Amino acid sequence: MTITLTMQEDWELWEEANQNCLQPSEREPFEIIRQMPKQLGQGYIRDIEVHPELWVMIWDCEYHDDMLMKISEWNHPLEFWVFLSGKIIDEYGGQLGEGYTSISGSGVQRQMIVKSPKSRRVGVSIHTLPDVLVTFFPDETGEIPQQLRLLDKGNDWQTLLYPETTMAIQGIAQQIINCPFQGMTKRMYLQAKVLELVALQLAPILSAQNKLQPSPRLKPDTIARIHYAKEILLSRLENPPSLLELSQIVGVSDRTLRRGFKEMFGTTVFGxxxxxxxxxxxxxxxxxxxxxxxxxxxxxxxxxxxxxxxxxxxxxxxxxxxxxxxxxxxxx
Structure with a gap:
């Protein structure tokens, strides 16, 4: 039997199953345990905030049936996934699990269908915003390093990558799942392990970026808005709007505006x-x-x-x- 759900339906099932879940305990105020909906199987997800806007989720969920999930177009955060068991395959051939990890960049996720066979999923996922990359890995100007900007697409199509699973990655994921500490020591330990896991997943990508397929181009609507921003600057050279004002006028985020200028004109807005x-x-x-x-x-x-x-x-x-x-x- 195959169960087909939309993103919204899946979210509603999880919400219903956890309406009466306990709030974080005083012992672990940064951790929440969510029970898996009985309609889908048995198990849980542990959500742990290891740093402001940086969460690690520990999965142990056994699905009773094959799953087919209809993903709608939506603004996706930045995520890193590692499965120790179970797998998910998208309709474009991307695979998470059984030899592959997943990096889902921030940006607009394409509409797609993902499927997974009846199985037990055990693993970890890291969820954050691209601004957190600046906190841990800033360049000399305090921005996201050039090598990592493929992970922050703003209003454009996100980057999806499927690095191979290594023994080192499996080992760190296992250490996160089996964290031996409690309280603040646990949070400090997991923060270090999360950064180590991110580094291991990104390492082959950063060392061979020139071998990656080019990321999707800007959307036509975004390109038109970037050109509109350029015309506004040309008409107001003596009294130009600020970056934030300009982004609001043309209807894109300031981050998309900066990236669009860099991609289309080879320089920053100020440049x-x-x-x-x-x-x-x-x-x-x-x-x-x-x-x-x-x-x-x-x-x-x-x-x-x-x-x-x-x-x-x-x-x-x-x-x-x-x-x-x-x-x-x-x-x-």
Whole structure:
């Protein structure tokens, strides 16, 4: 027998089964145990918050029937999965379990059907938001490192990866399940093991990123909104909106706006604005009708020295040299 459920139906069954579940105990205030709906089988999920917005879930659920789940399009968080027993296969060929782990990036999950045979599922899953990556793995600017940005797609299609299971990954998953500690020591131990598990799953991806298939392109609607944002910047060079204001005007998140500019124009929103302003400044100086101070002000610089430094970085000469007609420009 095969049971077919939508995401909503599955969620409602779990909610109904746990309406009267106990709140976290004083001993483990960061852990909740959810019982599996009897209509589906027997078992439980232990939800443990190891860090703000970082959860590990320990699964031990035995399904009585084959399962077919209809996944709708939705905004998916960032998840890492390891099964020690049981498996799930999606309609595109991705497999979790029996030799493969799963990394589900943050972004829009495609509509799909996933199926799993009657089995006992034992494993762990890690659930978080991409901002947590900045907490543990920031780059020099305090942003998500370039190598990990495939895990944060915002309003675009998420990245789905299925790294192979290794003995090391199995070992860490087993240690999480069999954590020997209690209280705060347990939380500290699990936080370290969660980060270790994430590192092990990401290691082959980071070391061979050039071998990955290209991630899905931006949605046509998102591309149109990014172009709209560019036109707004061009029309308001002297008084541009902030990044947050611009994202609200065009109807995308500020993170999607930043990523879209990087993918489509090869630079950040600020970098694009700065580049256009510098090209305009160079043209105005060549015309010779305005002073360096006036051009700096039109370019959004209140400090003439800052303007001169930015101008020289781009063109290889100072604004005064440009104004005087020097032509050995080293445009970048």
């Amino acid at each position: 694009y604005l700065s580049n256009i302003r510098m090209e305009q400044a160079e043209q105005l100086l060549r015309e010779g009708k305005l002073s360096v101070a006036e051009v700096a002000n039109l370019s959004g610089y209140s400090q003439q020295g800052h303007f001169a430094a930015a101008f020289k970085r781009k063109f290889g000469i100072t604004p005064r040299e440009c104004l005087s007609g020097k032509i050995n420009i080293l445009a970048s």
